[in-house]
Amino acid sequence: MSRRILLLLALALAGRGPAAEPVAARTLYAAVSMTKAQKNSPTPLDSGLYARGATGQWTLFGPRILGVASLAQSPADPGVLLLASADGVVRSTDRGRHWRKATGWEVGDVRALAFDRGRPARVYAATAWGPIRSTDGGATWQLAQQGLSRLYCQTLVADAAHSGRVLLGTEDGLAVSTDGAGSWRRVEFPAVTVLRLVQSAADPRLMLAGTEGRGAWLSRDAGATWSATDPACATANLYSVTLSPHDAAQLAVGGWEVGVHVSADGGRTWTDRSAGLPVPRVFVVAFDPDVRGRLWASTFEEGTFYSDDLGRTWHDGGLYGAYASDFVFLTSLR
Numbered sequence: 001m002s003r004r005i006l007l008l009l010a011l012a013l014a015g016r017g018p019a020a021e022p023v024a025a026r027t028l029y030a031a032v033s034m035t036k037a038q039k040n041s042p043t044p045l046d047s048g049l050y051a052r053g054a055t056g057q058w059t060l061f062g063p064r065i066l067g068v069a070s071l072a073q074s075p076a077d078p079g080v081l082l083l084a085s086a087d088g089v090v091r092s093t094d095r096g097r098h099w100r101k102a103t104g105w106e107v108g109d110v111r112a113l114a115f116d117r118g119r120p121a122r123v124y125a126a127t128a129w130g131p132i133r134s135t136d137g138g139a140t141w142q143l144a145q146q147g148l149s150r151l152y153c154q155t156l157v158a159d160a161a162h163s164g165r166v167l168l169g170t171e172d173g174l175a176v177s178t179d180g181a182g183s184w185r186r187v188e189f190p191a192v193t194v195l196r197l198v199q200s201a202a203d204p205r206l207m208l209a210g211t212e213g214r215g216a217w218l219s220r221d222a223g224a225t226w227s228a229t230d231p232a233c234a235t236a237n238l239y240s241v242t243l244s245p246h247d248a249a250q251l252a253v254g255g256w257e258v259g260v261h262v263s264a265d266g267g268r269t270w271t272d273r274s275a276g277l278p279v280p281r282v283f284v285v286a287f288d289p290d291v292r293g294r295l296w297a298s299t300f301e302e303g304t305f306y307s308d309d310l311g312r313t314w315h316d317g318g319l320y321g322a323y324a325s326d327f328v329f330l331t332s333l334r
Contacts, residue, residue, distance in 0.1 A: 026329045028052040029061065031068045031084075036301035036321035049083070050319065058318050063090060063099045067265075070326040072113035074137060076120035078124050078331045082138045084110040089125060091138050103141050107132060111154035116180065118163025124181050126153040131168055133181040146177060147184035155197045159222060161204040167223045169194025169209065176223065189226050190214050190215055195238060201245035201289070206252060210238030216253045218267045230261055230270040242289040242295075250310065254282030260297050262311045273311025278302040286327040298324035 045083040046331040050058040061067075067086025074080035077080035083090040084250055088103035100130045103110075123134040124144070130151035131192045133144040145151060150172040159165035173189035174197075193212040199222075200206035207219040209226070215233040228234065229251075236258045244250035251263040252273075259274025260282055268309040274280045281300035288294035288306070295311055298304045304317035304324065 012166070026331055028288070028296070029071050029328045029330060030058070030284075030298070030304065030319060030322070030324050031070055031326045031328070032298075032319060032322035032324045033067075034321050035323040040175060050322075052318075056318060057282050062092075062096055065090065069111050069323070070113055071328045071330065072115060072123070073330045074120050075115055075117050076137075080137055081330075082113050082123065084113050084125065086110075089113070089138060089141060097189065102134075102138055103132070107141065112156055113138075114156055114158035114166070116158045116163055116166075117160055119180075122164075122180050124156055124158055124166050126156045126168060128152055128154065131156065131181060131184075142248055144177075144181035145184075146182065149186075149226070152193075155194060157197050157199045157207065157223075159204070161222065167197060169197045174209070174223065174226075187223060187226075189217070196241050198241055200243040200248050202243070206243060206248055208241045208243055208254055210241040210255070210320070212237050216241060218251075226238075229267040230263070232270060232272065233258055233261060239283045240285045242285045242287050244293075245289045246287075246292045250287070250293075252287070252311070253283045254285035254297055256300075260285055260295075260311050262295070263308060271311075273307070275313040276307075276311075277305060284324045284327050286329075289329050294317040296327055298322070298327070 030050045034246045040227050049062040051061040065085050069084040072082045079095045081092045088107045090099050091102040092099045112126040114124050123138045125132045130145045132141045134141045150170050151239050152171040155169035157167045158244045166177045167179050168175045173191050174187040175184040187256050192214045196210040205222045207223050207255050209217045215236050216230045218229040236255045238253050238255040240254045242252050250268045254260050257280050259280035261270045262273045263270045279299050279302050284298040286296045295307045303320040306313040306317045307314050
């Protein structure tokens with residue numbers, strides 16, 4: 001009898017399938033400078049990274065350094081954080097409790113960071129002086145400039161579908177590497193400064209680029225070929241672009257005197273969704289990975305706002321007085 005009971009119990013447990021993986025909570029981090037509400041002090045007491053709490057309040061997080069541009073988290077170890085700043089790359093291995101500078105005096109103006117998801121020990125960074133890379137999770141860094149004719153860059157994407165493939169936005173358009181930033185070649189793209197580059201989490205073949213003076217450009221083949229999109233922004237400076245992680249058809253761009261433009265049909269048509277924002281000067285837009293359909297926008301010094309209906313209506317998200325450079329959603333560090 002006991003053997004039969006054990007057999008029935010084993011069959012019942014097998015029928016349940018594997019236990020569901022717990023979904024890690026994520027926190028929204030904003031990299032900002034309080035340019036309108038700056039407090040006079042010898043150290044930047046009110047600029048840097050801000051973390052948004054469950055009730056909507058923002059609190060300072062991380063080291064007090066100037067020129068914080070972005071934040072990246074290792075996909076292999078959530079406790080490893082890399083901070084892009086005017087002073088170089090700053091690294092933490094204990095969820096942000098302690099930090100140390102990981103780059104030397106020769107590295108400055110770091111604008112963007114990206115871990116290689118296939119090989120997380122490899123990390124890539126875009127700087128105003130050219131790209132750099134790390135092969136030990138960001139602990140040490142080396143130049144990665146072979147094949148580039150122009151070095152200035154401020155955005156990059158580590159292809160989520162192909163380890164070692166990296167796209168880099170430069171002042172001469174786009175460059176691609178297929179050997180982990182060991183060498184680069186130019187992509188067929190206008191010879192303009194690329195301000196922001198993103199890849200879709202819903203469809204890795206989809207990429208969107210924002211440029212200086214040439215608007216938005218869309219790729220449907222993982223960056224091999226590109227075409228202009230959103231004619232209303234054809235000559236705009238687009239400082240930020242974003243793709244919904246839940247719906248590949250939803251895109252948004254933000255720029256100076258452009259506000260926020262949104263597409264719900266994969267970039268075929270676009271709508272100006274700036275009404276409701278205090279100014280049409282937008283530096284960051286981002287879709288929320290945890291709240292389906294939620295779109296965030298940061299205006300120049302007039303606060304952060306969010307919309308749950310693709311920009312038809314906007315709600316105050318705080319951070320009045322800030323000039324933001326990035327929104328990053330990371331696994332909770334609390």
